[in-house]
Amino acid sequence: xxxxxxxxxxxxxxxxxxxxxxxxxxxxxxxxxxxxxxxxxxxxxxxxxxxxxxxxxxxxxxxxxxxxxxxxxxxxxxxxxxxxxxxxxxxxxxxxxxxxxxxxxxxxxxxxxxxxxxxxxxxxxxxxxxxxxxxxxxxxxxxxxxxxxxxxxxxxxxxxxxxxxxxxxxxxxxxxxxxxxxxxxxxxxxxxxxxxxxxxxxxxxxxxxxxxxxxxxxxxxxxxxxxxxxxxxxxxxxxxxxxxxxxxxxxxxxxxxxxxxxxxxxxxxxxxxxxxxxxxxxxxxxxxxxxxxxxxxxxxxxxxxxxxxxxxxxxxxxxxxxxxxxxxxxxxxxxxxxxxxxxxxxxxxxxxxxxxxxxxxxxxxxxxxxxxxxxxxxxxxxxxxxxxxxxxxxxxxxxxxxxxxxxxxxxxxxxxxxxxxxxxxxxxxxxxxxxxxxxxxxxxxxxxxxxxxxxxxxxxxxxx
Numbered sequence: 001x002x003x004x005x006x007x008x009x010x011x012x013x014x015x016x017x018x019x020x021x022x023x024x025x026x027x028x029x030x031x032x033x034x035x036x037x038x039x040x041x042x043x044x045x046x047x048x049x050x051x052x053x054x055x056x057x058x059x060x061x062x063x064x065x066x067x068x069x070x071x072x073x074x075x076x077x078x079x080x081x082x083x084x085x086x087x088x089x090x091x092x093x094x095x096x097x098x099x100x101x102x103x104x105x106x107x108x109x110x111x112x113x114x115x116x117x118x119x120x121x122x123x124x125x126x127x128x129x130x131x132x133x134x135x136x137x138x139x140x141x142x143x144x145x146x147x148x149x150x151x152x153x154x155x156x157x158x159x160x161x162x163x164x165x166x167x168x169x170x171x172x173x174x175x176x177x178x179x180x181x182x183x184x185x186x187x188x189x190x191x192x193x194x195x196x197x198x199x200x201x202x203x204x205x206x207x208x209x210x211x212x213x214x215x216x217x218x219x220x221x222x223x224x225x226x227x228x229x230x231x232x233x234x235x236x237x238x239x240x241x242x243x244x245x246x247x248x249x250x251x252x253x254x255x256x257x258x259x260x261x262x263x264x265x266x267x268x269x270x271x272x273x274x275x276x277x278x279x280x281x282x283x284x285x286x287x288x289x290x291x292x293x294x295x296x297x298x299x300x301x302x303x304x305x306x307x308x309x310x311x312x313x314x315x316x317x318x319x320x321x322x323x324x325x326x327x328x329x330x331x332x333x334x335x336x337x338x339x340x341x342x343x344x345x346x347x348x349x350x351x352x353x354x355x356x357x358x359x360x361x362x363x364x365x366x367x368x369x370x371x372x373x374x375x376x377x378x379x380x381x382x383x384x385x386x387x388x389x390x391x392x393x394x395x396x397x398x399x400x401x402x403x404x405x406x407x408x409x410x411x412x413x414x415x416x417x418x419x420x421x422x423x424x425x426x427x428x429x430x431x432x433x434x435x436x437x438x439x440x441x442x443x444x445x446x447x448x449x450x451x452x453x454x455x456x457x458x459x460x461x462x463x464x
Contacts, residue, residue, distance in 0.1 A: 023108045023134075025059050025457045026409070026418070027433045030362050030374040030393050033403045033424040034431065035117065035461050038126060038174060039110075040358055041270035041284035042186030045124045045176040048464035049429075050116045057112035057130075061436065061455020063387075064105035065413045070098045084327045085148065086310065092148045099141050102160070104413070106385070107135045112459070123177035126188075133167040134354070136385040146207055150309060154209040160384050161202040166351065168262060168291060169193040182274040186284075187267065194262015194291045197351065198224040202339065213306045220301040220341055222250065223349050225293040227259040231343050247343030250299045251336070264291030266353055278364040287353040298344040310334045354382035371396045387412055401425045409435070416453055424463070432458045 028034035029041070036057045038045035051057065073090050075083040085095045115128035139161055146156040169192070176186035205218035233248035266289025272282040310331075362374040374393040380386055391409035405420040420433035436453045 023059070023061065023063075023106075023435075023455075024110065024356075025057075025420075025433055025435060026376060026378065026389075026391055027393070027405055027407055027420040027435050027457075028431075029358070029360060029376050029391075030372060030395050031403055031405055031420060031422060031431075032395075032397060033422040033429060034420075035429065035463070036112070036115075036459065038117075038176070038186065038188075040286065040356075041272070041282055041360075042174050042188045042268045042286075043176050043184050043270040043272045043282065043284065045117060045126055045174055045186055046184075048117050048119055048124070050462045050464065051112060051114060051128075052460040052462065053114045054112075055460045056115055057110065057457070057459045059111075059455065059457040060109040061434075061457075062105065062107050063411075063413050063436070063453055064103075065100055066098075066103045066105065070095075084331060085144075086327075086331060092152075095148055096141070096145060099144055101141050102138055103141065103144075104136070104138045104385070106137070109133055117174075118464070121175065123175055126172070126174040128170075128172045128174075130170045130172065131168075132170055133165070135163075135165040136382070137163050138384055147310065151209075156207040158202065158205040158207065161205075162384055163198070163200045164385065165196065165198050166291070166353075167194070167196040168264075169195065170266075172268075174268070183271065184273075185271045187269050188286075190266040190268070190287075190289065192262070192264035192266060192289065192291050193260050194225070194264065194293055195260060196226045197262060197291070197293050197296075197349075198222070198226070199351070200339075207307075210306075213308055215304055216307055216338065216340070217304045218301045218339070220339055222299040222341055223293075223296050224253065225261040225296045225349075226253060226256065227261070228257040228295065229253040229297065230346075231297050231299065233343070247299075247345065250341050250343055253297070259295070261295050262291045262293040264353075265289050270358075278366060278369075280362045282358070282360045282362075284358045286356045286358070288355050290350050290352050292348065292350045294348050296347050296349045298347050298349075299341040300344055301340060302342050305340050307337055354380055354385070356380050370398055391418075405433075407435075413453055427462055429461050429463055430459070432456075 024040045028037045031037065035047060035049045071085050072082050073085065073087065075081065075087065076089055111131040113129040113131060115126065117124055117126040140158055142156055142158045143161060146158065171191045172188050174186065174188040176184060178184050200222045203219045205216060208215045230253065231250050232252045232254040234251045266287050268284065268286040270284030272280055274280045357379040358376060360374060360376040362372055365371045372395050376391045376393065378389045389409050389411035391407050393405060393407040395403065395405040397403040401424050403422045403424065407418045409416050409418065416436040418435040418437060420431060422429065422431040434456055436455050
């Protein structure tokens with residue numbers, strides 16, 4: 001795909017490869033042998049350890065209420081294997097019937113580079129360096145309705161479309177302190193170094209049929225900071241005719257060079273309180289902070305413009321033209337003409353992190369104190385990318401060296417089943433877990449087809 005869509009898609013792929021604000025492993029919240037659960041609540045830092053560098057905590061996954069099967073279909077035409085939803089042989093009712101008012105996909109990775117915890121200052125202390133990245137996409141139903149049913153109506157109104165990616169390093173210093181037998185508190189200070197950022201935002205777009213063209217009036221904005229890059233322009237821009245006060249029509253980014261364009265600060269706060277001997281409640285708020293980005297490429301839409309319609313919805317010709325990638329490439333060319341934005345120059349932008357609120361309760365069974373149940377409510381505060389989730393967990397530690405967890409959770413992206421296995425022996429701890437276990441149909445390479453709800457996490461550390 002070209003233009004802004006090509007740029008944001010490239011960042012989305014980079015997020016999965018380099019590191020996608022990131023989600024934590026919630027299956028670990030009620031696990032006694034988890035040394036990393038203080039990432040969700042700093043008061044849960046309760047033991048000294050040394051993380052195995054680059055292997056202590058790797059957590060990668062996706063969430064969403066749509067999947068690849070909603071946009072890619074098997075073709076009945078000879079010579080074609082797969083085709084996009086824009087193929088005329090796919091009915092509008094079949095395609096649109098699988099979508100939601102708000103279609104979203106989130107990709108993330110939380111990667112611990114090194115960490116350790118030690119006892120001092122009348123409490124436990126932690127030092128950690130994490131690579132965090134998140135990419136969030138939200139697409140309204142009306143966008144796909146316009147794309148698939150173009151001409152069925154003379155006017156479309158599209159709101160709240162966005163693509164955002166944020167990638168940064170985090171150096172975190174934490175401390176937990178036991179106030180008395182029942183109350184424990186914790187806090188973290190995080191120093192942030194931004195690596196890449198982009199935010200493409202369409203607040204509103206009116207599309208109206210005028211003759212044989214579509215008149216588009218959009219409020220679209222782009223802010224992008226990726227190294228020392230700069231905008232490239234559409235081939236149709238003639239330097240002799242470009243208004244110097246307007247800038248050229250943006251087609252993508254060029255001239256990449258390494259830079260760290262963002263710096264910021266964030267805090268975590270948390271507490272646990274033992275209400276009864278077998279009942280503990282907890283609460284935390286994490287990632288209260290911001291990153292300030294410099295050398296940000298800015299662009300926006302400018303008044304009304306026209307769009308001739310989707311012309312590259314069908315690929316024909318030789319076998320090379322039948323590939324599904326080529327079909328999406330051509331579809332991306334058309335979308336680039338739909339979202340027409342112009343260079344506004346460079347500037348600075350401060351972006352808040354996605355703060356997360358966690359509220360939990362854990363109950364130890366009186367008839368078997370090695371078996372515990374818990375409930376965790378999570379609210380991620382992130383504007384149009386916000387979500388809420390409730391998780392019911394059951395954990396058992398029959399022997400000191402082994403602990404297991406099984407949980408189920410519900411959110412706007414559906415119900416998921418998760419679990420965790422932790423092996424905790426002298427001077428060694430290994431765990432493997434998933435908040436959203438993988439099942440159902442898969443495409444190549446091992447991509448969930450029905451829903452983008454999957455993750456995997458693993459780690460090695462040395463208890464002290």
